[in-house]
Amino acid sequence: MARSMHVRRPATLASLAAELGVSRTTVSNAYNRPDQLSPELRRRVLETARRLGYPGPDPVARSLRTRKAGAVGLLLTENLSYAFRDPAAIGFLEGLALACEDAGTGLLLVPANPEREDVAAVHRAGVDGFVVYSVPDDDPHLAAVLERPVPTVVCDQPDLGNVDRVGIDDQAAMNSLARHLIALGHRRIGVVCMRLARDRNDGYVTRERQRSAHFHVQRARLAGLAEAFAEVGVEWSAVPVVERFDHTIASGASAAAQVLDRDPQITALICTSDILALGALGEARKRGLNVPHDLTITGFDGIREAEQAGLTTVRQPVLEKGRAAGKLLLDPAERTRPRSVTLSTELVVGATAAAPRGAVEERWFGP
Amino acid sequence: MARSMHVRRPATLASLAAELGVSRTTVSNAYNRPDQLSPELRRRVLETARRLGYPGPDPVARSLRTRKAGAVGLLLTENLSYAFRDPAAIGFLEGLALACEDAGTGLLLVPANPEREDVAAVHRAGVDGFVVYSVPDDDPHLAAVLERPVPTVVCDQPDLGNVDRVGIDDQAAMNSLARHLIALGHRRIGVVCMRLARDRNDGYVTRERQRSAHFHVQRARLAGLAEAFAEVGVEWSAVPVVERFDHTIASGASAAAQVLDRDPQITALICTSDILALGALGEARKRGLNVPHDLTITGFDGIREAEQAGLTTVRQPVLEKGRAAGKLLLDPAERTRPRSVTLSTELVVGATAAAPRGAVEERWFGP
DNA sequence: TGAAGTGACCGTAACGGTTCAGAACCAATT
DNA sequence: AATTGGTTCTGAACCGTTACGGTCACTTCA
Structure with missing residues (x-):
């Protein structure tokens, strides 16, 4: 009766030791170093523990002492x-x-x-x-x-x-993807990227914002693109780059729409992630564009969904x-x-990138 | 010089207090209850902390004292x-x-x-x-x-x-799916389920193993099936139930193959998860079976991939x-x-369940 | 002018363990 | 008989912090 009046303090290693008439060390050893005490005593310790409802050494106290959190x-x-x-x-x-x-x-x-x-x-x-x-x-x-x-x-x-x-070397990886597109003949491109900083900026990105992007990965990928296209004379500041804060398929679609509305003449839309690219793919389909012949679309990451969609992308070992x-x-x-x-990364040549129609004609009528 | 000879003990709340000539309580308060000391002293505490490289109260020690791990x-x-x-x-x-x-x-x-x-x-x-x-x-x-x-x-x-x-009420949910199939006319069924216990048992499952399954969810789902089919006179012990330890699409395919090889006359294959059902779907396709007309296949869970595949399943709010x-x-x-x-759960009527050919004929030639 | 508040700080006692250097005991060896 | 060695167990220090119940000087108010 009276026992139940006060809250029974939970058993501790010390109270267990007191009950058994042994030292705390011994109880501790019963749990952590069975070889340090006789099997018989250990058995008694464990049994008394069960009887008293002692759940074993407190993990936090142990962490404090051992300086290991596990x-x-x-x-x-x-x-x-x-x-x-x-x-x-x-x-x-x-x-x-x-x-x-x-x-x-x-x-x-x-x-x-x-x-x-x-x-x-x-x-x-x-x-x-x-x-x-x-x-x-x-x-x-x-x-x-x-x-x-x-x-x-x-x-x-x-x-x-x-x-x-x-x-990974994001810059080099994106650079190689860009070179692939350049080799196919693309010069008029648009870019869709993930958020570049902590503030929401759903729309076009200035050169300055690209340079000072706080997400290293995005900054490096954009730099890789800029580098490759600069080499073939594309003026980067004229390339439309659209940013999306949310990383979703819907964001990819809306970003693609934004680029295509203003720059319908682009032949390739480079996305800095597969998720965004899948959204872009949907938008292109919605507009009746033939991918890749009307529009090349690429991603980055190499996720399974991208593979299923046949996306040209860069696979990274996540x-x-x-x-x-x-x-x-x-x-x-x-x-x-x-x-x-x-x-290391790997360029995945899928079915969403091809030579732009113009380039095909050039070759057709070429020397 | 000599300073660097011994390992500099990392600063603690106590050493910080000693350095400042205040009590530990005060330092603690500087971090946890800014209102308990003057702004000036608090500023001094924090500055000295920075100077001494004190990283703030140790989370483990705090957890021990407050009995909260967060x-x-x-x-x-x-x-x-x-x-x-x-x-x-x-x-x-x-x-x-x-x-x-x-x-x-x-x-x-x-x-x-x-x-x-x-x-x-x-x-x-x-x-x-x-x-x-x-x-x-x-x-x-x-x-x-x-x-x-x-x-x-x-x-x-x-x-x-x-x-x-x-x-969720797995038994009731599976029961309602079963009734749906029964209403469609299915009587000859096969079942593919996930692992029922900790031991690997890739193959047929005895009635006893079903009853004593250690995974509550699987046990309940099988019980829901058995219950529904028993009501219409299907002898459950004659129903082939195949178990797979690994929960993968490949497992679903191989399990489906195992059932179909031995009991090709079944009209419906009920899987206890969508993943398994997707595998079964693949196997059926591989065999040139028309789903749902040659074979009805159902899942459980309502994952996105199942929705895309048009699977008839039970959606649960994971x-x-x-x-x-x-x-x-x-x-x-x-x-x-x-x-x-x-x-609560919801029966999702997809495109992978239909009346068996036999049932259609019955109705065709019926009264 | 004395009582009651108030703000700022402090001392002590946990919190629940682990660890390490021995102590006590006993058997075997020298 | 003294030494050695091995087991088994103990005592005390330590891990770094926060809770609790103060103290103390300094207003404020009647």
């Missing part, structure tokens, strides 16, 4: 749920999860909603390290992560100099990126100077 | 990466992530590889609660979670009596399931008796 944090800076909607992000997550699993480590998704600039979640995260995936380089969450005294791996970020990095990031972070090896892993 | 654990018991491959699981994750985000809480993916029965990860997880999603009811990880003294929400599990639950689980877990409201949320 988890890595992942910073995405999108609404967390975004990660589960974008195929490339999912692939990355899968790779990262694989690496974590191999190491028996948990993966903590850190809520980093870009709207409320609440960095507290980064400070609260009990993790042994961070992986940062594709956030703007001026993101306060990224800054908060870098201040934490734990190892960090950034992915799809510019080289920060003092942390490990995983990525799963490997995640896995590499995890391995780098969890690798107990010498953590000397910051390491950098650059994975 | 994260919820998710137990999946598949290879972690599985979650990122199955559309239904992804939808669940997305919903759960949304709920966590709303609450500013992290989401910890607990590595629970079913192969090595290593429950340690569950013990190590510093979380304020657990969500358990679709694990076998005899899974040791589940048992370990239930022993932890934190609130838990199970999803797609049998009612455990003492923890919150989120799910995202809502995740969100509901998160809300239940994070809801600060009266945590009285265990709560149970059952979400």
Whole structure:
């Protein structure tokens, strides 16, 4: 009766030890180092634990003492749920999860909603390290992560100099795609890209905004395009580049519409992601344009949906990126100077790119 | 020089307080309750922190003291990466992530590889609660979670009596799908289901194994089928039920092949998931069967790929399931008796189910 | 002028463990 | 008899923080 009046304090290692008349050390050993005590005593400890409802050593207290959390944090800076909607992000997550699993480590998704600039979640995260995936380089969450005294791996970020990095050569990859289109004869192009900064700017992009883009990946891809087309005399500032904040198929479609409305004479529409390209593909179809003969459309990423659509694109190893990031972070090896892993990409020649009609005629009537 | 000889102990709240000549409490307040000290002192504290390289209060120590981890654990018991491959699981994750985000809480993916029965990860997880999603009811990880003294929400599990639950009525949902097929005239059916227990059993399933299946969802769906078909006089033990351990399109195809090879006279193949059904669809196509006229095929889940394929299936609100689980877990409201949320499902009549040829003839020649 | 407030800061006691250097004991060896 | 070695268990320090209940100086008000 009276027993039930006060809240029964939950059992702890100490109370268990007291009950048994042994030291805390011994109880701890019963759980963590069975070889340090006699089997008989261990049995008694575990049995008493069960009787008292002791759930085993508290993970947080243990983490404090051992300085190991057994988890890595992942910073995405999108609404967390975004990660589960974008195929490339999912692939990355899968790779990262694989690496974590191999190491028996948990993966903590850190809520980093870009709207409320609440960095507290980064400070609260009990993790042994961070992986940062594709956030703007001026993101306060990224800054908060870098201040934490734990190892960090950034992915799809510019080289920060003092942390490990995983990525691809976006500029070179996009450059090679551009050269492919140039070889096909394209000179009048339009571009659809993902968001370039934290502010929403659904529309045309100035040269300056391209240069100062805070998303490294987008900046590099645009640079790769500009570089290639400049070489063949295309004046980049005349190339229409349209940006979309939301990374969805619908965004791709509307962006394509915007470009085609103003510049119907373009022969190729280069998108900086497959998702956007799939949207553009839909828009072209809606307009009765024959892809690739009326309009070439290309993407970037190499997601499965793109493959099914026969998209000409650049395939990047998203799963490997995640896995590499995890391995780098969890690798107990010498953590000397910051390491950098650059994975290779592959130009996927699909069915959505072909010589523009003009180029075909040129060849036809040529010498 | 000499300074660099020994490892500089990282700054702590205490060392910072000592340096400043104030109490630890004050430093703590500088971070957590700015209103508790003068702006001037707070400024000094933060500045000194920067100078000493103090990264702010240690999250683990804080968690220990406040008894809040700021994260919820998710137990999946598949290879972690599985979650990122199955559309239904992804939808669940997305919903759960949304709920966590709303609450500013992290989401910890607990590595629970079913192969090595290593429950340690569950013990190590510093979380304020657990969500358990679709694990076998005899899974040791589940048992370990239930022993932890934190609130838990199970999803797609049998009612455990003492923890919150989120799910759908799998039996009723499958029952209504079955009735739909029965109304169409189907009596000779085959079934393809997901794994029923932790052991691999790629092949026919005995009645006993169905009854004792450790995956509640599969057991309930099979029961719903059996129930409906028994009502119209179909002897369930004669119905071929084939199980597949791996939940992939390829598995669905091979399972369909296995059924069709032995029982080519069936008019409908009922799959307990869309993924399996998509595989079956492929196999049917490969065999030159006309779906639905030669063979009716149905799924379960209502994933997007199924919709695109025009699959007749049952749609369940996977995202809502995740969100509901998160809300239940994070809801600060009266945590009285265990709560149970059952979400509704919807029969999706697609293009992969039709009356069997026989039934058409019957009607043709009927009275 | 004395009582009651108020703002700013502090001391102590947890929070629940792990770890490491021994202590105590016993058997076997020298 | 003294030494050695091995097991089994203990004591005390430590991990870094926050909660709680103060103290103390300085208004404010009747």
